[in-house]
Amino acid sequence: MKVKDRWRYLLVCIHVGGAGVTREALCSAIINGLHSLYGDWGLSRSKLLFFDYNPKKSLLVLRCAHKSILMVRAAIAMVYNIEGGKALLHVKKITGTLKKARKILEENN
Amino acid sequence: MRRKWVEFHVRSKLSDGLDAPEELIKMAAHLGYRFLVLADFKEDEGLRELAALKEYGKRHGIDVASRANITVNSVKELKEGLRRIRRKVEVVGVASEAKEVVRAAARDGRVDVVSMLGLLKSPLDKGIVELMRRGRSALELNLSALISETENRRKILEKWMEYSTLAINRRVPIILASGAGSTYQMRSPRELIALALTIGMNVDVAVNGVSTLPLQIIRLNREKLKPEFVAPGITVIKKGGST
Numbered sequence: 475m476k477v478k479d480r481w482r483y484l485l486v487c488i489h490v491g492g493a494g495v496t497r498e499a500l501c502s503a504i505i506n507g508l509h510s511l512y513g514d515w516g517l518s519r520s521k522l523l524f525f526d527y528n529p530k531k532s533l534l535v536l537r538c539a540h541k542s543i544l545m546v547r548a549a550i551a552m553v554y555n556i557e558g559g560k561a562l563l564h565v566k567k568i569t570g571t572l573k574k575a576r577k578i579l580e581e582n583n
Numbered sequence: 584m585r586r587k588w589v590e591f592h593v594r595s596k597l598s599d600g601l602d603a604p605e606e607l608i609k610m611a612a613h614l615g616y617r618f619l620v621l622a623d624f625k626e627d628e629g630l631r632e633l634a635a636l637k638e639y640g641k642r643h644g645i646d647v648a649s650r651a652n653i654t655v656n657s658v659k660e661l662k663e664g665l666r667r668i669r670r671k672v673e674v675v676g677v678a679s680e681a682k683e684v685v686r687a688a689a690r691d692g693r694v695d696v697v698s699m700l701g702l703l704k705s706p707l708d709k710g711i712v713e714l715m716r717r718g719r720s721a722l723e724l725n726l727s728a729l730i731s732e733t734e735n736r737r738k739i740l741e742k743w744m745e746y747s748t749l750a751i752n753r754r755v756p757i758i759l760a761s762g763a764g765s766t767y768q769m770r771s772p773r774e775l776i777a778l779a780l781t782i783g784m785n786v787d788v789a790v791n792g793v794s795t796l797p798l799q800i801i802r803l804n805r806e807k808l809k810p811e812f813v814a815p816g817i818t819v820i821k822k823g824g825s826t
Contacts, residue, residue, distance in 0.1 A: 489766070489767070491767065510733075510736065511781065512781075543777075544777045544780055544781065545777075545781065547774050548778045551770045551774035551775065551778050554730045554731055554767065554768070555733075560765070560767035562766065562769065562770070564614060564770065
């Protein structure tokens with residue numbers, strides 16, 4: 475019997491020096507961080523999926539497997555450079571549903 | 584009661600950092616910290632600005648504490664530095680590449696933390712860790728080396744694991760700090776904990792390393808800096824008259 479996956483939705487707050495970053499650059503920075511710490515095993519285990527990115531509010535919603543939250547947080551801590559500019563990423567909120575994550579994203583000013 | 588997170592080591596423009604201390608205070612508040620330890624106070628000039636920074640921190644919900652980082656290469660300079668600064672700042676940290684300096688710092692009760700700033704060049708072995716245990720100083724692991732040096736990341740992680748295992752085995756307290764020289768090097772407490780857990784620390788050690796332990800050091804040293812302090816547990820409550 476296949477056990478149903480449990481997901482967590484992370485609202486990641488982004489601070490970048492200079493101009494903003496693109497969604498692609500942001501996603502690849504997080505993936506690279508995860509890969510440099512845990513390799514392919516970590517990437518596959520975390521089952522990362524990127525959802526909404528709001529450059530104005532500097533917030534990104536991503537999904538990961540419930541078991542790999544620590545790994546993803548550690549990877550997020552490792553992101554220091556995005557497209558040559560300095561960056562600081564941190565998890566603002568963790569939710570259990572995408573609906574709730576999107577609601578927080580909309581509410582946040 | 585909510586846990587109070589402590590950012591135990593950041594450097595601002597007042598010393599060799601890149602950003603103004605006000606920027607660091609604002610970022611610390613944004614990341615969820617309640618205490619920020621500014622490691623900028625080697626001389627008296629910086630200390631003059633401390634009162635204004637504490638006031639600024641209070642407005643942002645941050646308790647600002649002062650720290651001096653002693654980075655010297657001889658034991659004589661270390662002793663002189665400790666004599667000059669110990670009664671003026673709330674936290675004293677020592678970071679050195681010279682083994683005899685780290686050994687003397689570990690033995691000296693006036694040193695709060697032995698910092699592993701330049702992680703690859705820091706000398707630390709079983710003997711020094713044992714001295715730290717007896718001298719009741721803590722080991723500080725800084726994240727800045729790990730995030731900013733991408734080429735040596737593997738070696739730095741190895742050192743993190745080696746040093747943390749040494750400290751845990753000898754029951755030396757570990758403090759986790761960003762060691763940031765700019766706002767972009769700061770990390771939130773939960774991210775620091777996540778990183779510590781990935782290198783094999785257990786949850787209690789990691790969580791206490793960002794909250795309880797640094798808080799204890801700050802509170803104890805604040806007590807010591809009060810004029811009525813005599814010794815731990817002994818304070819002057821009233822001075823006797825001449826008649």
